[in-house]
Amino acid sequence: MSAGWAASPSELLMKAATRASARRRSAVRRRLTLIAGLAMLVLAIAAITLAPILVSQPPNTIDALNTLAPPLTPDHLLGTDQFGRDVLSRILYGGRIDLAIAFGATSVTLVSGTIIGLVAGYLGGRWDSVLMRIVDLFFAFPFLVLVIAIIAMLGPSIFNMFVAIWITSWVAYARIMRAQTVVAKRQQYVLAARALGYGRLRVMFRHILPNFASAVIIFSMVDAVGNIILAASLGFLGLGAQPPAPEWGTMISDGQNYILSAWWLATIPGLAVVFVGIAFSLIGDGLADLLRAGDR
Amino acid sequence: MSAPLLTVRDLRSYLATDQGVVRAVDGVSFTVGEAEIVGIVGESGSGKSVTCRTIVGLMPSGMTHISGEVIYHPHGDASILTARQAELQSLRGSQLAMIFQDPMTALNPVVNVGDQVIEAVQAHAKVSTGEARSRAVSLLRRVGIPAPEQRMRDYPFQFSGGMLQRALIAIALASSPRLLLADEPTTSLDVIIQDQILSLLLDLQQDTGMSMILVSHDLAVISEVCDRILVMYAGQVVEEGPAADVITAPRHPYTRALLDAVPQGEQRGQLRSITGSPPSLIDVPGGCRFAPRCRLATQECLSWETELIEISGPGRLARCLRHDEVERSPQWQASDSA
Numbered sequence A: 001m002s003a004g005w006a007a008s009p010s011e012l013l014m015k016a017a018t019r020a021s022a023r024r025r026s027a028v029r030r031r032l033t034l035i036a037g038l039a040m041l042v043l044a045i046a047a048i049t050l051a052p053i054l055v056s057q058p059p060n061t062i063d064a065l066n067t068l069a070p071p072l073t074p075d076h077l078l079g080t081d082q083f084g085r086d087v088l089s090r091i092l093y094g095g096r097i098d099l100a101i102a103f104g105a106t107s108v109t110l111v112s113g114t115i116i117g118l119v120a121g122y123l124g125g126r127w128d129s130v131l132m133r134i135v136d137l138f139f140a141f142p143f144l145v146l147v148i149a150i151i152a153m154l155g156p157s158i159f160n161m162f163v164a165i166w167i168t169s170w171v172a173y174a175r176i177m178r179a180q181t182v183v184a185k186r187q188q189y190v191l192a193a194r195a196l197g198y199g200r201l202r203v204m205f206r207h208i209l210p211n212f213a214s215a216v217i218i219f220s221m222v223d224a225v226g227n228i229i230l231a232a233s234l235g236f237l238g239l240g241a242q243p244p245a246p247e248w249g250t251m252i253s254d255g256q257n258y259i260l261s262a263w264w265l266a267t268i269p270g271l272a273v274v275f276v277g278i279a280f281s282l283i284g285d286g287l288a289d290l291l292r293a294g295d296r
Numbered sequence B: 001m002s003a004p005l006l007t008v009r010d011l012r013s014y015l016a017t018d019q020g021v022v023r024a025v026d027g028v029s030f031t032v033g034e035a036e037i038v039g040i041v042g043e044s045g046s047g048k049s050v051t052c053r054t055i056v057g058l059m060p061s062g063m064t065h066i067s068g069e070v071i072y073h074p075h076g077d078a079s080i081l082t083a084r085q086a087e088l089q090s091l092r093g094s095q096l097a098m099i100f101q102d103p104m105t106a107l108n109p110v111v112n113v114g115d116q117v118i119e120a121v122q123a124h125a126k127v128s129t130g131e132a133r134s135r136a137v138s139l140l141r142r143v144g145i146p147a148p149e150q151r152m153r154d155y156p157f158q159f160s161g162g163m164l165q166r167a168l169i170a171i172a173l174a175s176s177p178r179l180l181l182a183d184e185p186t187t188s189l190d191v192i193i194q195d196q197i198l199s200l201l202l203d204l205q206q207d208t209g210m211s212m213i214l215v216s217h218d219l220a221v222i223s224e225v226c227d228r229i230l231v232m233y234a235g236q237v238v239e240e241g242p243a244a245d246v247i248t249a250p251r252h253p254y255t256r257a258l259l260d261a262v263p264q265g266e267q268r269g270q271l272r273s274i275t276g277s278p279p280s281l282i283d284v285p286g287g288c289r290f291a292p293r294c295r296l297a298t299q300e301c302l303s304w305e306t307e308l309i310e311i312s313g314p315g316r317l318a319r320c321l322r323h324d325e326v327e328r329s330p331q332w333q334a335s336d337s338a
Helices: A009-049 A087-123 A125-140 A143-154 A158-168 A170-185 A188-195 A200-212 A214-236 A248-258 A264-295 B048-055 B085-091 B113-123 B129-142 B161-173 B191-208 B219-225 B243-248 B253-261 B299-303
Strands: B004-016 B021-033 B037-041 B064-072 B096-099 B179-183 B211-216 B228-233 B236-242
Touching (some): A009 A087, A009 A264, A087 A125, A087 A158, A087 A248, A087 A264, A143 A158, A143 A214, A170 A200, A170 A214, A188 A200, A188 B096, A214 A248, A248 A264, B004 B048, B021 B048, B021 B211, B037 B048, B037 B219, B048 B179, B048 B211, B179 B191, B191 B211, B191 B219, B219 B243, B228 B243, B228 B253, B236 B253
Parallel strands (some): B037 B228, B179 B211
Antiparallel strands (some): B004 B021, B004 B064, B228 B236
């Protein structure tokens, strides 16, 4: 060691090999967030799908002899509410509504917003100005107020909540995708595709979209969390799912009257929201890491 | 000269920028004959690439002002600059094809090379996917990609620069265009690959009888391949003529300076360059645009409304008042110019 300052070739190779294996390990670690998020989401989906098997009592069945039973009561793992309805059952069946909102509302706005942003960015000029001014218009309103106004107009129901989200939250996707497309337009392979006489649709959907979709996909995960929380908030305000439908926000809203005597009524649906929210956040983070690594 | 295929008349392409209007191409006229290879040389920013992109209609529409005429003779006598988008789109790719400077970025990174060639084959001809695939394989083989069946599955990042340029040439040739615009096709490649790509282009041109516009800043490349040369400076053509004539007997001081700047094999010593820089294309000075850097410039040159002057020899044009003195003048030295 003391003799030379230069490492021998075999030493250098060893070092390189160690570095390579460290990189492989970190590649797994990078996917860890994604895997954890997906596992949580799969768990949640499995639980709500298997709800009829997991719990014996349907969510709206009233058991007048067992009202406000605390968690860990036999037959009522998470306790019962003021009407004796099983909280676990309501959480699982309610999850169907909340996850439907996460997927149903988000996927529609993801697709429509992305297409609008792509078209605006690619065609430019008048199309761009008009579409982006509409986007600005939506951004100028406080989001929640706009959603509430639309639901108030249509009448409170789960479907109208979907409609309100569809109408309002495509704008973020449009803005992100438009920015990406403006950059993409200057790429040489896009120019080359145009020089080959490819049509606009082909250039947009085959040559730009696959290269620049990662940003909107990552954002959609964040947005899915936002939509669950929005659904819960609207439920809490009485504008979403209507009682007795078991929806997490509605359950929190119902439970707040008993917060001092029966804490579990509001707390457990809250924890369910947190669980699914974390799952989506982890997936979004993991995807971002993965796609960013792909760029390099 | 053979029958003209493409005629460009007084082409102007002005770009609006924050600093002002850039007159990137300012009154360029030339023709390309059937099966002719025309070279365009000039330094960076002289308007070579913009000329090509304007011809195929690839300039950003909102901020470019284009005037003049581009007539593609098989398509009729109307200028294709005013053609409808759909018309131009069917012309592009099928009749006019273009290859770009940097092969590394000219292919879609997330689609494999084979699919991109197949896409190009199918873009302008109704052929089954199987047939398109076999055409793609033979195209890739024709441009010298070894084991094309296997390489089809590779993505662009798995190709070397030279191989990518070959693949791009295959894509450009997919629909047998009659005019190929090659915008600095060899600039980003090393010398050996450059040579291979040039011979490939020349080979393909002889096989198919297509015409070609070859843009380059490398006089050696241009003189090796082209039938005719246009020398561009500051958005204008300053000299035009048969390749051999322009190289051996330049009639514009700029061409002469470019030729003198090419290092000579055995001679060692300081590299010669042209001092000064090209004029801003936003505030173009009157008179000859090269005059401030020109050793032969006189007072008259600064006020001369420049035009291309016909000089001896067929198709020889030069934008210089003192064109007959250029050849005799001593070698261009860095220290000579003002």
